[in-house]
Amino acid sequence: MLVKGVTFYLESDLPSEANFLLEDFRLAVNNAIRAGLRARVTSRNALNKLAYKDFRREHPRMYSQHLVSAFEVAGSVLKNHRRRFRKGVTSRIPYVRRLMMRAENQAYKLDRKSGVVDLPIRAGCHVELRLIVSQYHRKYLGDMALTLGSLTVLPDRVIVAFRKDAPKPFVPESALSLDTNERSLDGVFVEGDVANAVKAEFPEVAIIQQRHHDRRRRLQKKKAFDRRISRKLCGREGAREHRRINYRLHQVANSVLKFAEERKSAIVLEDLKGFKSKRSKELNRRLSVWPRRKLHQIIEYKAQWKGIPVVKVDPRNSSRTCPICRRIKYSRMGAEFKCECGWCLDRHINASINLLQTAISKGMAGGLWFNPGAFQHDVMMILYEPAMAARSEPNGTSGIVGVT
Ligand SMILES: [Zn+2]
Secondary structure: OEEEEEEEEEOOOOOHHHHHHHHHHHHHHHHHHHHHHHHOOOOHHHHHHHHHHHHHHHOOOOOHHHHHHHHHHHHHHHHHHHHHHHHOOOOOOOOOOOOOEEEOHHHOEEEOOOOEEEEEEEOOEEEEEEEOOOHHHHHHHOOOOOEEEEEEEOOOEEEEEEEEOOOOOOOOOEEEEEEEOOOEEEEEEEEOOEEEEEEEEOHHHHHHHHHHHHHHHHHHHHOOOOHHHHHHHHHHHHHHHHHHHHHHHHHHHHHHHHHHHHOOEEEEEEOOOOOOOOOOHHHHHOOOOHHHHHHHHHHHHHHHHHOOOEEEEOOOOOOOEOOOOOOEOOOOOOOEEEOOOOOEEEHHHHHHHHHHHHHHHOOOOOOOOOOHHHEEEEEEEEEEOOHHHHHOOOOOOEEEEEEO
């Protein structure tokens, strides 16, 4: 089952009853977190058994399904906490600060035509939330193949989870193999006997990362006398950075997927799982790997949603191997990969060819085959470039909620 969270803003402020509900819900979540920590349980059912009676007494007016949903939220916070704790990331006792509540799909009604949410507060008390519905939102509201999941209510917006069964991926008629770099995706598109270089550039991601990194360093120095303020400002910087980078990564992913969808391509990516950037020392100079991982996550998720096959292969030696004679070069190289056999190509595109060959040799690319000799050196297809961001306008935001 795939889940996609779609954000809707509200036509007017949240009614005061709903505001009280958010506060009550947050209180219930934080109480449940403490109860869970004391009893060392993290699952919703365990929390429910443990604390339902007390909670019913403490929150006598809350709709009981919301109470159960508070256990669910607390459970996921606790699981995160436990994971961080085990990893050794110093983790204080978790506490939910932001005002929020989540209603399960039986605990609210959404009229998909008018965009009006009916949210029960307690017995005999409901509120109506009018959502602002754009064309982007209609795509989800109008698609009856999508069922409604949970509703997350925040002070100024709501997030509706839309769910569907993962469609069966199509049989690929071509392949798009991409090598993921700090500033671009570089790769090869193969259809029949023809192979062309492709490129999707996102140089701003690295620039934004560098700028925010420098700014955080300055903040830390300037506010060194006050750890609390320093941490707060850095946190805010981090959130802004993520938002700005995520927006660009979504744009890049969308253009890649549009291309693959139109040409019925399988997408081949390197598996970044084992890829570790050495912490601390190197991190100050080199940019972290998370935008690349995030980009893969977005591409994979959106591809699953659209039924586009994605193949992930082990990238070992992909940047050092000659696709023609299979020699492996261990010496450092520049922007070009040059082999004694005469093969010469942009290093990143060469890597993508090797990724594709690995995918084919493992039988992961359907019945496709590829001859590196067919590569056309003089053609470059641009999937995405920064100038394209100016042309597209966002009319809504969406995020990955998760896969269940
Ligand atoms: Zn060679």
